[in-house]
Amino acid sequence: xxxxxxxxxxxxxxxxxxxxxxxxxxxxxxxxxxxxxxxxxxxxxxxxxxxxxxxxxxxxxxxxxxxxxxxxxxxxxxxxxxxxxxxxxxxxxxxxxxxxxxxxxxxxxxxxxxxxxxxxxxxxxxxxxxxxxxxxxxxxxxxxxxxxxxxxxxxxxxxxxxxxxxxxxxxxxxxxxxxxxxxxxxxxxxxxxxxxxxxxxxxxxxxxxxxxxxxxxxxxxxxxxxxxxxxxxxxxxxxxxxxxxxxxxxxxxxxxxxxxxxxxxxxxxxxxxxxxxxxxxxxxxxxxxxxxxxxxxxxxxxxxxxxxxxxxxxxxxxxxxxxxxxxxxxxxxxxxxxxxxxxxxxxxxxxxxxxxxxxxxxxxxxxxxxxxxxxxxxxxxxxxxxxxxxxxxxxxxxxxxxxxxxxxxxxxxxxxxxxxxxxxxxxxxxxxxxxxxxxxxxxxxxxxxxxxxxxxxxxxxxxxxxxxxxxxxxxxxxxxxxxxxxxxxxxxxxxxxxxxxxxxxxxxxxxxxxxxxxxxxxxxxxxxxxxxxxxxxxxxxxxxxxxxxxxxxxxxxxxxxxxxxxxxxxxxxxxxxxxxxxxxxxxxxxxxxxxxxxxxxxxxxxxxxxxxxx
Numbered sequence: 001x002x003x004x005x006x007x008x009x010x011x012x013x014x015x016x017x018x019x020x021x022x023x024x025x026x027x028x029x030x031x032x033x034x035x036x037x038x039x040x041x042x043x044x045x046x047x048x049x050x051x052x053x054x055x056x057x058x059x060x061x062x063x064x065x066x067x068x069x070x071x072x073x074x075x076x077x078x079x080x081x082x083x084x085x086x087x088x089x090x091x092x093x094x095x096x097x098x099x100x101x102x103x104x105x106x107x108x109x110x111x112x113x114x115x116x117x118x119x120x121x122x123x124x125x126x127x128x129x130x131x132x133x134x135x136x137x138x139x140x141x142x143x144x145x146x147x148x149x150x151x152x153x154x155x156x157x158x159x160x161x162x163x164x165x166x167x168x169x170x171x172x173x174x175x176x177x178x179x180x181x182x183x184x185x186x187x188x189x190x191x192x193x194x195x196x197x198x199x200x201x202x203x204x205x206x207x208x209x210x211x212x213x214x215x216x217x218x219x220x221x222x223x224x225x226x227x228x229x230x231x232x233x234x235x236x237x238x239x240x241x242x243x244x245x246x247x248x249x250x251x252x253x254x255x256x257x258x259x260x261x262x263x264x265x266x267x268x269x270x271x272x273x274x275x276x277x278x279x280x281x282x283x284x285x286x287x288x289x290x291x292x293x294x295x296x297x298x299x300x301x302x303x304x305x306x307x308x309x310x311x312x313x314x315x316x317x318x319x320x321x322x323x324x325x326x327x328x329x330x331x332x333x334x335x336x337x338x339x340x341x342x343x344x345x346x347x348x349x350x351x352x353x354x355x356x357x358x359x360x361x362x363x364x365x366x367x368x369x370x371x372x373x374x375x376x377x378x379x380x381x382x383x384x385x386x387x388x389x390x391x392x393x394x395x396x397x398x399x400x401x402x403x404x405x406x407x408x409x410x411x412x413x414x415x416x417x418x419x420x421x422x423x424x425x426x427x428x429x430x431x432x433x434x435x436x437x438x439x440x441x442x443x444x445x446x447x448x449x450x451x452x453x454x455x456x457x458x459x460x461x462x463x464x465x466x467x468x469x470x471x472x473x474x475x476x477x478x479x480x481x482x483x484x485x486x487x488x489x490x491x492x493x494x495x496x497x498x499x500x501x502x503x504x505x506x507x508x509x510x511x512x513x514x515x516x517x518x519x520x521x522x523x524x525x526x527x528x529x530x531x532x533x534x535x536x537x538x539x540x541x542x543x544x545x546x547x548x549x550x551x552x553x554x555x556x557x558x559x560x561x562x563x564x565x566x567x568x569x570x571x572x573x574x575x576x577x578x579x580x581x582x583x584x585x586x587x588x589x590x591x592x593x594x595x596x597x598x599x600x601x602x603x604x605x606x607x608x609x610x611x612x613x614x
Contacts, residue, residue, distance in 0.1 A: 006066035013060055013206060021198040024053050027070060028189050031077050033143035034153060037135050038081040039088075040126070042187045048084060049189070050197065052077045057201040074153065133168035136161055142184040147420065148469070158469075159370065159421030163445060301592035302553045306585075307572070308350045312341050313584040315561035315577035316363035316512075320374050322396045324348070326565045326572060327355070329376055329394070332363040333582045338381040339363070342394065345574070345586070347567045356399045360390050364461075366416040368423045370444050372396065375404065377425055377442070380412035387412045387431050391442070405447045409438050413460035417471045419495045421445070424452070426473055426493070429460040435479055436460075439493065453498045457489050461511035465522045467544045470494050472503070472522055474542075477511045485530055486511040490542070504547045508538050514564035516571055518591055520544070523552070525573050525589075528560035535560040535578055539589070552592075557585050569594050 011019040031052055036045040055076050056069075063072055126134045132154075139150045147158040147165070154161070172180075310328060317331025317339070326345040332338045340357035358376060365379025365388070374394040380387050389411075391404035407425055414428030414436075423442040429435045437458035441450045455473055462476030471493040477486055488509040492501045506524060513527025513536075522542040528535050537558035541550050555573055562576025562583075571589040575582075 005069045009060055009063070009066045009069065012057070012201075017057070017201045017204070017206075018198055020053075020057055020201050021194050023056075023069070024194045024197045027073055028053070028193060029143040030139070030145060030149070030153065031073060032189055033139045033145070034074060035077055035081055036142060037138040039084055044084060046189065046193075048077070048080050050193070051080055053197050054200060054204075055080075057197075058204055058206065061206050129168055129171060132164055133171070136164045137168050137180065138184075140165055141180055142188070159418065162421050163371070166445065301590045301594045303590050304553060304556050304573075305588045305590070306556070307347075307588050308345075308352060308586060309584040310345070310575050310586055311343055311352050311354070311584070312339070313582040314339060314341070314575055315559075315582055317563060317575060318365050318367040318376065318379075319563035319565050319574060320367040320369045321565050321567055322369050322372055322374060324567055325396070326567065326574065327367075327374055327394070327396065328563065328574060329358055329367055329374070330362050330365055330379065331575070332382050336363075336382040337361075338379075344396070345572070347570070347572060347588070355396075356394075356401060358394070359392055359401050359403075360388065362388055362390075362412075364412040366414050366425070368416045368418045370418055370421055370423065373444075375416075375423055375442070375444065377407055377416055377423070378411050378414050378428060380431070387429075404442075404444070405449060407442070408440055408449050408451070409436065411436055411438070413462075413476075415462050415464040415473070417464045417466045419466055419469055419471060422495070424464075424471055424493065424495065426455055426464055426471070427459050427462050427476065434458065435477065441495070452495075453493075453500065455493070456491050456500050456502070457487065459487060459489075461528075462487075463513055463515040463524070465515045465517050467517055467520060467522065469496070470544075472515075472542070472544070474506055474515055474522070474524060475510050475513060475527065485509065486528065503544075504542075504549060506542070507540055507549050507551070508536065510536060510538075510560075512560045514562055514573070516564045516566040518566045518569050518571060519593070523564065523571055523589075523591075525564040525571065526555060526559050526562050526576060535576075553589075555587055555589075557583065557587065559583055559585070 005023065008019050008022050028049060032045060032049045035048045035052070036042065039045055039048070052073065056073055059076075063069065126137065129137070135154055136150055139145045139153065145153075147161040150156075150161045151158045156164075312331075312333065314331035314333045317328055319326050319328045321327075324347070326347070328341075328343050328345065330339055330341070338361040340359070340361045342355040342358055344353045344355050345351075346353070362376075362379035362381050365376055367374050367376050369375070372395075374396065376390075376392045376394065378388055378390075387410040389406040389409065391406060393402045393404050394400075395402070409425075409430070411425075411428035411430050414425055416423050416425050418424075421444070423444065425438075425440045425442065427436055427438070435458040437454040437456070439452040439455055441452050442448075443450070457476075457478065459473075459476030459478055462473055464471050464473050466472070473489075473491045473493065475487050475489070486509040488505040488507070490503040490506060492503055493499075494501070508524075508529070510524070510527035510529055513524055515522050515524050517523070520543075522544070524538075524540045524542065526536060526538070535558045537554040537556070539552040539554060541552055542548075543550075559573075559576035559578055562573055564571055564573045566572075569591065571591070573585075573587045573589065575584060575586075577583055
């Protein structure tokens with residue numbers, strides 16, 4: 001409740017309706033663009049946007065969770081657009097003419113004719129593009145939203161939004177883009193729009209209501225997210241009121257929805273009955289969205305559970321998650337010998353499957369996922385300990401490999417992370433030379449590398465994770481000799497500004513460990529404390545919001561050179577080694593508070609994934 005929107009709503013409910021103007025100014029551009037994207041008529045879109053805010057003000061006292069105001073607002077816009085489309089289909093052209101000002105009909109102007117031509121040309125241009133491209137162009141040029149904000153509305157990742165924008169623009173001539181930008185600019189809402197809304201709501205009597213216990217904040221947020229995602233999906237059936245769903249056919253497309261800081265997975269879906277009639281409240285009533293989706297009991301969590309062993313015992317591999325499955329790639333085992341082996345773990349069925357071998361046998365490499373494909377970068381081989389610059393790309397859908405442009409700096413023991421569709425390769429070492437502070441950015445779309453600002457602390461065996469568009473480089477070792485001590489350093493890279501910032505040290509210095517993110521926090525799992533191998537089972541959690549670390553339940557098996565991956569809010573610690581054995585061990589960690597408020601994995605055929613919300 002202690003949010004900017006909540007404070008403004010509180011003022012509105014307590015006799016200050018003019019405060020509502022702040023909310024109008026904040027959301028009018030996004031709502032207007034959202035409505036136009038659905039109905040493609042500027043005049044009617046403005047009318048509907050006005051009605052959205054009037055209805056929102058009238059219903060403020062019914063809004064149970066003020067933090068979810070934005071998503072509730074989009075739900076109102078969705079319903080009004082639905083009604084407009086229905087009514088429009090029943091009207092004949094003469095209805096439109098009768099609504100016009102007679103003086104306008106009698107004295108047509110050349111200017112209005114040209115404006116109509118431009119508007120029609122714009123509609124034709126947008127209609128020539130796939131719907132996913134039309135949406136991002138409208139929201140980008142019309143509302144001025146950035147990729148993160150558009151991702152919130154459309155249910156995709158900011159990386160995916162950037163790619164859609166790039167590909168959409170590539171299909172249009174420069175003069176058409178310029179015309180689109182200019183046309184949208186001319187039709188943007190002016191300050192007078194806010195003034196009209198405020199004057200209207202001053203005449204509306206609303207009364208504050210006592211606080212009612214409802215869904216937790218995250219659940220209200222998730223409800224709004226579902227509305228936003230489903231309302232923009234042409235394959236989802238229209239529904240008469242929010243929370244009542246019919247049988248729907250969802251497209252077979254994987255999406256990553258990121259809204260603020262709460263993660264949720266969006267993966268492939270097919271024809272399904274979302275809710276049965278009996279899932280509603282009472283006797284055979286309408287389905288209840290809150291109960292059906294979010295009322296799963298919460299366990300205490302902070303526990304580890306044994307899972308099916310990995311077929312190939314190994315360490316120094318890399319693992320990444322694609323479409324809800326974990327792909328373990330490369331590594332080394334007895335002798336030691338570097339491997340090409342790729343094995344897929346399905347957490348739902350607790351089962352392993354052999355996949356096509358990687359072209360180049362290697363260990364201490366790093367993997368990252370962009371658009372469902374896994375990019376394997378760098379690494380070395382045993383025996384010989386050579387370093388690689390090779391980039392090899394695995395497609396889980398086709399079970400095939402392809403080649404990418406080599407990384408400029410051959411290295412092993414590096415870590416990679418993805419921000420805005422680009423991969424950042426950080427640190428590592430070059431054979432038996434000194435550790436590196438090198439940072440290089442790879443653009444998969446352009447297949448090109450770019451040098452970036454070096455990391456402050458050169459290191460090998462670090463781990464990186466992304467929270468809120470920033471990369472957290474944690475731990476590692478500072479020099480490449482036989483008696484190294486591990487690091488506890490945490491340094492944060494901002495790709496937008498190409499700068500580094502120091503954060504609170506990890507409590508337990510370590511190297512050759514693994515980190516992953518769940519519920520907006522970074523979990524550091526296992527690793528080696530010093531060299532040679534003194535391994536640990538420790539799990540420590542970093543909260544970027546508070547810059548503080550806490551300790552969680554230890555793994556059952558102490559190990560380093562492992563990999564930890566997050567699926568559906570749970571963490572899977574896989575493989576690794578002790579000072580004497582290569583391991584095939586798999587342990588599943590359930591965090592405290594799981595299932596998280598917006599984690600609907602395993603609750604529906606459709607899973608909503610890696611969403612984030614402020």
